[in-house]
Amino acid sequence: MKRVIQEKVVLGVSACNFGAPFRYNRRGWDRVKNMGREHSDFEWHPVCPEVGAGLGVPREPIKIAGSSGDDVWEGKAKIINRKGDDVTEKLKGSCLSTLEILRSVNAIGYVYMEGSPTCGVYRTTLKNKRLGHPPGVLGSLLLREGFFLIPAVDLDSPLRWWDWRRRLHAFAWVHSQEIQSKQDLYNLWYTVKFLCQEIDDSAARLIGKSLAMLPKGFSPEYAENLKREILEILRKPSTVNRIKERLWKSYVYFKKSTNQEIEDVLSPEIQRNMTRITKELITMERHAFSNGTFFSSAPILYRSEQRVNRMSKE
Ligand code: SF4
DSSP states (O other), X not given: OOOEEOSOEEEEEEGGGBTOOOSTTSOOOBTTGXXXXXXXXXXXXXXXXXXXXXXXXXXXXXXXXXXXXXXXXXXXXXEEETTOOBOHHHHXXXXXXXXXXXXXXXXXXXXXXXXXXXXXXXXXXXXXXXXXXXXXXXXXXXXXXXXXXXXXXXXXXXXXXXXXXXXXXHHHHHHHOOOOSHHHHHHHHHHHHHHHHHHOHHHHHHHHHHHHTOOSSOOHHHHHHHHHHHHXXXXXXXXXXXXXXXXXXXXXXXXXXXXXXOTTOOXXXXXXXXXXXXXXXXXXHHHHHHHTOOOTTSOOEEOOHHHHHHHHHO
């Protein structure tokens, strides 16, 4: 079973991580360029709400005077710069325009700068550092709108990026599915079930139970809710151990169904570094794709039309 998306996934990205020196102190990074060739598998839309608010570069750093960006939208907190100027309304306006831009280009995800009072979302990878009050003002909007949110720093880490990428493609695929019957619903679930189990076993079990007890007849509301729950699971990162275990299970399945061995894939108890594990995952992805077997860790792959045509001629 090959599930392939051929449309590039559209992503917004904090412009300061797309090569623009837009931070308050004129800093910026090009993390997307550092991804190498893979960056061209996505359509990128760099945005900077602080520059869009007319705050300029360089500028006084801003902070949320309150607990988080959520409070800003509820009118319980303000955004002030180091000189004490209130920039709340300017920044809120710019964040709303940014959201409009992202919606207008059909972005489903956003690569954000951690710790920013504007673009920040969660405290994930830098949890021991002082990182303001997440989510930031734009981060709060994107969370509410159900965007798939990726910390920019994870683009630099091969295994973390692999984890984000395979969940992003599954997310994009689930997002695009029109469910018109119970059968559509079952097909959708069986495609992403193992991935969901790997990410959050208890949430996946609840979905499984709920599907097993489905009453007669088809309810579009039920289907929409279920889709939302699946998307919610896919937004959460996995762990190295769970990734290794699932990879091994998938490999055992691959061996049984194709009678082929892949020397590169090692069993979970063998210690190896992240780069090595990522290499095994990519090898497994390729073998599963070319043999038409199901790789449950990465059930949806992106392959451009040209690449699919090229492979079918080989
Ligand atoms: S974190 Fe967001 S608001 Fe701050 S410089 Fe980067 S893109 Fe602009």
